[in-house]
Amino acid sequence: MNLAYRVGSDQASGAPRLPGSLHVNRRLSQWLRIGADGVVEVSVGKVEIGQGIATALAQIAAQELDVAFERVRMIPASTARSPDEAVTSGSLSIQESGSALRYACAEARSIYLAAAAAKLGVPVELLRIADGEIIAASGARTSYWQIADDGLLARNATGTVAPKPAAALDVASAAAPRLDLPDKIFGRPRFVHDLELPGMLHARVLRPVSPFARLESLDAGRTQALAGVIGVVRDGNFAGVLADREETAVKALARLAADTRWSEAETLPDAAGLKDWLMAQRAETKVVDERAPDAQACVAKTLRASYSRPYLAHASIAPSCALAQWRGDALHVWTHSQGIYNLRTDLALAFGVPPQRITVEHAEGAGCYGHNGADDVAFDAALLARAANGRPVRLQWSRADELAWSPFGAAMAIELQADLDAAGAIVGWRHELWSNGHTSRPGRAKSPALLAAWHRENPSERLLAVNPPLANGGGADRNAVPPYEFAARRIVNHRLLDMPLRTSALRSLGAFANVFAIESFLDEIAAEQGEDTVKLRLRYLSDPRAKAVIEAASARAGWRGWQRREGCGHGIGYARYKNSGAYCAVAAEVEAGREIRVRRLVIAVDAGRVVNPDGVANQIEGGAVQAASWTLKEAVRFDRTRVTSDAWETYPILRFSAVPAVEVEILDRPEEASSGAGEAALGPTAAAIGNAVFDALGVRVRDLPITAERIVAAAG
Amino acid sequence: MLLNVNGAQHAVEAAEDTPLVYALRNQLGLKGTRYGCGTDQCGACYILLDDRAVPACDTPLWAAAGKRITTVEGLGTPERPHALQRAFIVEQAAQCGYCSSGILVTCAALLARNPDPSDVEVRAALDRHLCRCGTHNRIVRAVLRAARELRSGQAA
Ligand code: FES
Numbered sequence: 001m002n003l004a005y006r007v008g009s010d011q012a013s014g015a016p017r018l019p020g021s022l023h024v025n026r027r028l029s030q031w032l033r034i035g036a037d038g039v040v041e042v043s044v045g046k047v048e049i050g051q052g053i054a055t056a057l058a059q060i061a062a063q064e065l066d067v068a069f070e071r072v073r074m075i076p077a078s079t080a081r082s083p084d085e086a087v088t089s090g091s092l093s094i095q096e097s098g099s100a101l102r103y104a105c106a107e108a109r110s111i112y113l114a115a116a117a118a119k120l121g122v123p124v125e126l127l128r129i130a131d132g133e134i135i136a137a138s139g140a141r142t143s144y145w146q147i148a149d150d151g152l153l154a155r156n157a158t159g160t161v162a163p164k165p166a167a168a169l170d171v172a173s174a175a176a177p178r179l180d181l182p183d184k185i186f187g188r189p190r191f192v193h194d195l196e197l198p199g200m201l202h203a204r205v206l207r208p209v210s211p212f213a214r215l216e217s218l219d220a221g222r223t224q225a226l227a228g229v230i231g232v233v234r235d236g237n238f239a240g241v242l243a244d245r246e247e248t249a250v251k252a253l254a255r256l257a258a259d260t261r262w263s264e265a266e267t268l269p270d271a272a273g274l275k276d277w278l279m280a281q282r283a284e285t286k287v288v289d290e291r292a293p294d295a296q297a298c299v300a301k302t303l304r305a306s307y308s309r310p311y312l313a314h315a316s317i318a319p320s321c322a323l324a325q326w327r328g329d330a331l332h333v334w335t336h337s338q339g340i341y342n343l344r345t346d347l348a349l350a351f352g353v354p355p356q357r358i359t360v361e362h363a364e365g366a367g368c369y370g371h372n373g374a375d376d377v378a379f380d381a382a383l384l385a386r387a388a389n390g391r392p393v394r395l396q397w398s399r400a401d402e403l404a405w406s407p408f409g410a411a412m413a414i415e416l417q418a419d420l421d422a423a424g425a426i427v428g429w430r431h432e433l434w435s436n437g438h439t440s441r442p443g444r445a446k447s448p449a450l451l452a453a454w455h456r457e458n459p460s461e462r463l464l465a466v467n468p469p470l471a472n473g474g475g476a477d478r479n480a481v482p483p484y485e486f487a488a489r490r491i492v493n494h495r496l497l498d499m500p501l502r503t504s505a506l507r508s509l510g511a512f513a514n515v516f517a518i519e520s521f522l523d524e525i526a527a528e529q530g531e532d533t534v535k536l537r538l539r540y541l542s543d544p545r546a547k548a549v550i551e552a553a554s555a556r557a558g559w560r561g562w563q564r565r566e567g568c569g570h571g572i573g574y575a576r577y578k579n580s581g582a583y584c585a586v587a588a589e590v591e592a593g594r595e596i597r598v599r600r601l602v603i604a605v606d607a608g609r610v611v612n613p614d615g616v617a618n619q620i621e622g623g624a625v626q627a628a629s630w631t632l633k634e635a636v637r638f639d640r641t642r643v644t645s646d647a648w649e650t651y652p653i654l655r656f657s658a659v660p661a662v663e664v665e666i667l668d669r670p671e672e673a674s675s676g677a678g679e680a681a682l683g684p685t686a687a688a689i690g691n692a693v694f695d696a697l698g699v700r701v702r703d704l705p706i707t708a709e710r711i712v713a714a715a716g
Numbered sequence: 717m718l719l720n721v722n723g724a725q726h727a728v729e730a731a732e733d734t735p736l737v738y739a740l741r742n743q744l745g746l747k748g749t750r751y752g753c754g755t756d757q758c759g760a761c762y763i764l765l766d767d768r769a770v771p772a773c774d775t776p777l778w779a780a781a782g783k784r785i786t787t788v789e790g791l792g793t794p795e796r797p798h799a800l801q802r803a804f805i806v807e808q809a810a811q812c813g814y815c816s817s818g819i820l821v822t823c824a825a826l827l828a829r830n831p832d833p834s835d836v837e838v839r840a841a842l843d844r845h846l847c848r849c850g851t852h853n854r855i856v857r858a859v860l861r862a863a864r865e866l867r868s869g870q871a872a
């Protein structure tokens with residue numbers, strides 16, 4: 001039985017429990033519309049963030065309705081019409097949106113079949129559907145398009161029509177070409193950056209020089225005097241310019257920046273001693289998970305090691321961008337936010353207007369790997385648009401805004417201990433971690449979680465980042481509970497109560513560092529015992545799906561036949577994402593020269609039933625390459641006052657010639673629930689690389705990134 | 717100022733030190749040239765100036781005047797795609813696709829210069845281009861496919 005799709009009943013409301021987001025968005029017409037023109041419009045609350053979700057969902061709709069894939073049109077999400085599906089994150093889109101859409105379409109199909117049966121005067125059982133044509137055994141026929149009637153779907157879903165069984169799936173399990181790609185390959189307008197509205201003005205924001213800087217004075221005179229400048233806006237420590245043209249806005253901002261005076265203080269930690277700093281902060285401490293041993297084991301020795309990762313930037317390839325327009329007290333915003341309803345909630349709080357006066361509409365941005373600057377820039381645009389006299393305003397952040405002001409993935413310190421008995425078995429395991437919270441997304445608190453809200457004359461409280469509960473996958477503690485069967489374990493999370501740098505959700509949250517630490521430590525234990533590291537893992541795993549990915553990755557990588565070469569090494573890493581999602585094992589091969597070169601990553605993944613195999617492969621491969629970049633190169637840089645990594649030169653990422661070959665093997669499980677694949681490979685990739693570096697050099701680097709300097713430091 | 721873009725002359729009203737990227741996107745409506753950094757550090761905005769791939773964010777109008785400017789829109793259309801565009805779709809060589817335009821333009825210049833590049837040469841040619849989604853390997857495969865297709869087309 002497929003849990004994600006189970007229909008039960010909701011104790012509280014008495015209404016039947018419906019699958020995925022259908023439960024809270026019951027009206028069928030919210031999800032789809034069948035048109036007389038032969039088109040099926042599908043409207044979901046999840047948004048395309050470069051992960052191909054729109055294509056996967058279109059496949060599901062085509063499958064359940066029995067129409068050609070080409071007939072499905074995905075409608076951009078808007079608070080004016082779409083189901084409220086909160087946030088597109090945590091690799092949940094296929095689970096939440098996909099299962100809802102599957103049931104909604106199955107039910108719509110049966111409603112249309114009933115209508116066709118009545119029209120043709122034949123029993124439903126004698127009808128079949130082929131690309132929207134409804135054909136009776138006798139040959140009589142009609143179609144969705146002939147009976148198209150919005151009234152038919154203007155009702156609540158019952159969840160009683162079962163979608164097709166896995167065996168009947170064809171469209172929805174074959175590689176489908178991405179719907180959005182032609183626009184991107186032919187350079188057509190597609191991104192929020194490309195929207196152009198009549199009478200539109202261009203804006204730029206002036207961000208403070210450092211996270212806690214105060215704007216002492218601002219002389220707008222010379223900026224205002226520039227031809228084409230429409231206005232200069234200031235609200236406390238927030239400022240910006242409006243101009244008739246984009247290049248004018250850029251020039252005006254440079255002028256304005258030169259005519260301001262800031263005061264600032266040393267508010268940032270010492271970047272060189274980040275791990276010690278994290279462990280020394282005020283924190284809220286929680287025992288996340290604890291299992292006492294059945295019998296008192298005899299501990300012969302205890303091993304310990306500590307690991308860390310730095311703050312990481314989203315470093316999206318496009319600067320965040322938004323458009324905003326006020327008409328009286330009604331606000332319209334175009335955004336690449338992951339959560340249009342949540343953004344609307346916070347905009348309403350920030351402006352003190354009812355949410356119904358605000359429309360938030362989604363338009364695609366560049367790749368999104370978590371809570372980036374999308375919501376912040378939308379608020380910035382809306383603030384500046386108040387000075388635009390009803391004209392629409394397009395605001396694009398600068399590269400420096402993007403790298404230095406999008407929320408960061410939190411730095412983490414992790415301390416691990418393992419108790420071994422006399423025979424060398426691991427009988428106890430302790431995992432303690434220190435980190436800021438991993439989410440400060442909008443729409444969840446009493447005050448707005450939007451950057452400029454902290455900078456305005458009447459600032460909102462700087463909300464501390466928090467952690468989602470472990471039942472929802474956790475935050476800093478995501479994947480901190482080891483997947484291995486150790487007799488005893490204790491997992492402790494210290495959430496920092498000061499936040500010098502704003503942190504929020506970045507792809508895989510705490511899982512990246514936790515998996516890196518756990519899998520590195522296991523490797524250390526294996527080395528200590530002289531045991532093969534793959535065998536050690538298999539010995540402590542009981543779940544056959546876990547073992548299967550490890551075996552598949554190591555077999556494909558030729559783990560057993562590995563020929564040792566000078567300066568080369570191989571390593572492995574494994575995790576089941578969120579301990580409940582996709583299983584993923586990665587085998588890495590590295591070559592240590594002046595820098596570490598990752599030559600090859602072999603990945604095996606089990607994400608349950610796969611809707612679009614090529615989409616999954618693309619997501620896994622992309623995640624692995626990004627993880628290789630984080631692992632080898634990335635760290636937000638700062639001095640005691642300012643963030644200094646505000647350009648690609650100071651925040652380097654992996655380039656084409658350094659990108660490893662990546663092979664992905666998908667273990668398809670048609671009878672298992674689908675789980676997202678976007679984040680599964682990150683932690684295992686980091687661990688596999690770290691372990692391969694140890695194999696090559698005999699040096700254990702425990703503090704990311706694994707740069708030449710860190711290797712020297714670790715060897716010394 | 718007159719600009720020759722994708723084979724047609726366009727009059728553009730703008731100061732001559734305006735970066736070309738803004739004129740292309742906002743005056744001529746050619747949104748295919750994407751903006752990423754403004755300082756020649758990411759490759760998102762690359763265009764051909766005569767036959768050289770250059771950053772449109774770092775090219776003032778005066779330097780583009782009198783030259784042939786080719787943007788991603790000028791490489792091909794869905795009806796008459798460039799071999800690279802066809803190959804990018806076959807290989808599904810993008811995730812968000814924000815980096816695609818600049819990469820396609822640089823590769824068009826590469827293949828014009830070197831019809832049979834190796835994997836290593838393609839990567840070297842693309843080292844100025846960043847892709848945050850990690851689709852590098854697909855992109856390289858697509859470029860090699862396009863090169864093969866172009867060579868066999870010429871041989872036929
Ligand atoms: S925008 Fe021109 S190189 Fe980055």
Ligand code: FES
Binds near residue numbers: 317813816
């Ligand atoms: S596909 Fe997103 S940056 Fe390359």
